Amino acid sequence: MQLRDLPHTDPGEPDVRSGHHFLVWLGRMQLGGQLAALLWGLVWMLPIGAMPLAVGMAVQAVVDRDGGRLAGAGALLIVFGGLIALGDSMLHRAAVTNWITAASRVQQLLARKAADLGSVLTRRVAAGEVVAVSTGDVEKIGWFVESFSRFTAALVTALAVATGLVVYAPELGVVVALALPVLALAPLPLLPYATRRADDQRAKAGRATELAADTVAGLRVLRGIGGEELFLDRYRAASQEVRTAAVRSARMWALIHAVQVALPGVLLVVVVGHGVGLARNGTITIGELVTVYGAVTFLLFPMHHFAELAMAYSFSRPSAKRAARVLGLARTAAGTGADTGTDAGALGGELHDPATGLRAGAGRLTAVVCGDPDAAGRLADRLGGHPAEPGGLPSVRLGGVALDDVPLAGARAAVLVQDKDPMLLSGTLAELLDVPASGAVSPAAALAAAQCGDVLTALAQAAVGVPDAGDEPMGAPITERGRSLSGGQRQRLALARSLVADPEVLVLDEPTSAVDSHTEARIAEGLRELRAGRTTVVFTSSPLLLDRADTVAFVQDGAVVAEGPHRELLHGDVAYRAVVTRETDDEKQAAADSPRSDGGAVRDEGGVPRMMEETA
Template sequence: MREFPEPDTGVPHLGSPLRFLLWFVSVYKAPMTFAVLFGSACTVAQALIPAAVGRGIDQGLIGQDRRALLVWSGCVLLLGLIQAVTGTLRDRCALTNRLGATYRTVRMLTAKVADLGAELPRSISAGSLVTISTTDLGRIGLALESMARGGGAVVSIVLIAVLMLVASWQLGGVVLLGVPLVAWVVARLMRRLHQRQNDLRERQGALTDLAVDIVDGLQVMRGVGGERVFAARYAARSQRVRSEGVRLATVEAWIAGCRLLFPGFLTTAIVGLGIHQVRAGVLSPGALVAFYGYAVFLAEQMRRLTTTVDRLTRALAGAQRIVGVLSAVRQTGSGTRTMPDHRDEFFLADPVSGLTVPAGSHTAIVCARASEADALADRLGHYADPPGGYAGVPLDEFPVDEVRRRILLVDRDPKLFSGVLADQLGCAADPDEVGRALWAASAQDVIDALPDGLKQEIGGGREFSGGQRQRLALARALAADPETLILLDPTSAQDAHTEARIADRVRAHRAGRRTVVLTTSPILLDRADHVIFVENGRVTAEGTHRELLGSPSYRPVVSRGVNL
């Protein structure tokens, strides 16, 4: 059995949306060729049926020749069989192209998203990703699928024009003038449709981004009473998106009408002129019937051709966004230098603040502003420039995959994914280690409350409260057991008793390994071996938490409004 889709996605051409689509054509060269050949054979067989019927009428019915009637009836049957067989083979090849292109694109996008990792939000908005995943992926496959029918439509239109020119140059001339005119009108409408589609997608992406921001900041907005303001803003933007959708639907309605109206006018002109020529004795009645069949068939092929153009136009718009994602690069560098083995004298350093963290220490960092803590954590974890240093070497000189394996950053809003909870916590690798990590993160009660325990299927963590998600994410990080663990406000959603348990247990669990906690929690700071105070982007004080409480600038940051 053929493996499908192919395991090797290849290297796409990302120079332009058109080159990206042409790359798919080259990848599926064989099925594309067979699809067009079978599609052409199918439409040619269908196009010749009116000619055979017309001959049967002239020679068999009007000429009262039974043998001719049987011969031409047999030709109609044979052409029908050819159409059925080649049509089935065409659809099979076209479906191969469609599924192959769709799933190949999914794999390339998934690989790119995984490669960008935490840098993804900096390069691509959530709205753009939603649009790509829900709309653009399918359009690439549909465009390749429609090429088989579109190619057959072109061949059949040319064949019909030749047959008409041979039988009557006047009718053939009507076809040769009418078909390009209809195609030009539809192409003009397609260009306008393309512009409307781009405008609508941009507005939809911006609206999705706003919705994500509202959901993420709902708790804060409730605290300051800003729900109504943001709701009104969302409603206003939603109405603009609706208006843009109505404008797009108007253009689509015009296109749908033109697909029926213009081919209908062309068919009417052909039939009317044919009747006039029959009366004049230029055409036979059978030829007129054949011309009517040509006209009806031609209208159908024109609709197929315009549908193909429509799908190609939509695919180009989708390919532009997909190429933008696939062309995104990491903002942080990745070198080739070998990362040295862990030693006690190897420091993790930040070149901006002058901070250094020795190996094997449990160090807490207090930043006067939350934005400073975020930036510092990103530099130490090699998520922002300038990168931190390890053993005196900038992190961007080491392979980024190795840095990620050795230095793990848990940010303020850790995510859980849909699936079996055990798989996310690393139970398959070492169940015992996961059990110890759950205990250290004080998260065992969360597991015990689930009907299926660690085997529970979760839907992205929506089943848990913010504090439970925070503890599960901490357990996941502890189970990974990195050489350096950086925790950014790891207990911000916990009560004081749970926070104290986590502080004691994490310190014991991580004994002998470097742990960096960026926090202003007095409970966590009191358990740290060493506390570093960063103010205005620079290290201004170091010592234990109790020693630093005497500092007039340190104490207000960590006091939380209580007497210490």
């Protein structure tokens, strides 16, 4: 495969039983590239291993004053030099191609898995681990895949040189052949120690990185309470632990390299000492002694490749294990997600979750009140056909069709789930709102319903002087994650994006948590009008949204315990009122002792407790 062919048309289905199986699978997937690297590696290394033979011939020709043999030896040196140059350049090309191809395959697999699971991915695996796998771990995995073919070429060349020495000079070749396995296996007892130290270094580096990221993210708050020095001291301590672990790891790898240099050096001394005695006795010629000396010196070269493969494997094994763990996550535990022949375009009707008993009527605005925000997030994911945790729970059904049995693209086209912390990508406002949509809702209507008037004004001011923006808010740039906007502005833009998509079912998780009460009331009315005739589910505890819903479902301990209009539940369900009004224990007791059915709350003319408007 050539680099111009990337990305892969299909990265394949990885073997994620373990990190080792994943590495083997990667090697099999680019077997052609591995064979090409092996071939060019042999073209490069075999002439290097044979170079001592030509040098020995030249030396012996000089001793014998044989001009013809000297010219032949010179010709061999020229040929070997050309092959070395060709093999070196082509091996580098093939090795880099293998490295980038493997890294690209892993990144495509990770991107596909992230798109498959959506926001559920970070519920099952820490976001930092996903980032680590897609950056540093990908490089380490590619390094092992790339180094394996060079190791194979070095192994074949070393065996060929040892065999040639046995045939060329049996008196010395046998010594080299017997010593070669010892040289190759001597560092193996040290590898487990080196691997453990390398793992310890990576773990401490990961903790230091997480601490640094958390500190940067909360820097504004830390400065407000004067805590930046405290966290800076913690990071200093963590970085020193990383430094100490790195030094310990480097010492072990230095010891391994020292062993791989010292033992061949000892072998070289023994061979030369024995060879000098044989040359004095006339058993071997001076040229043969020079050839054996050069061949033994060459054996230092493949030893370095053996050490590199050991190091690459020790670093890539935990990386491959992490990648396999992430890639092994499934969309669902019970459903197959396979194409069952269901027409995704025909999906519609009531949205029903058998696990909790939640029912969202077709074409109605249903609000869900859940005292546990994490449970609300998991339920919102389930409604989109993406279970947050595998547990064999029954699939959510839309119009009687199990979403787990619908192709992923079809399920997402029918049900759109907006997280409580939606992501805004960098680009212009027009690009932000350019999403797959039915076309029934214009961007202007969606922005109006989401009450984005002040956001448009701010973006129009930011667009002044921006090339190609045309002083229009739709051409204004939005920074990464919308950092240039306030939390409420980001939330409203994300809501507008979801409204533009106009899915059959829209699930919103706390869409107005960062919005003031007056704006929230207008958003509630705009949402109700724009989504008329469409199924909408809103997870919220805001009275302003609840009062405008067609029906409210109260979920407690993983099940719907009450349903009905907001005001009826407020009057008749003490637990529901406690969640919505944020009552304290003392207030609950006072409400229970009060003879009034509404718990003594002061009401306005519309029947909504004033205390709720204040807390909203």
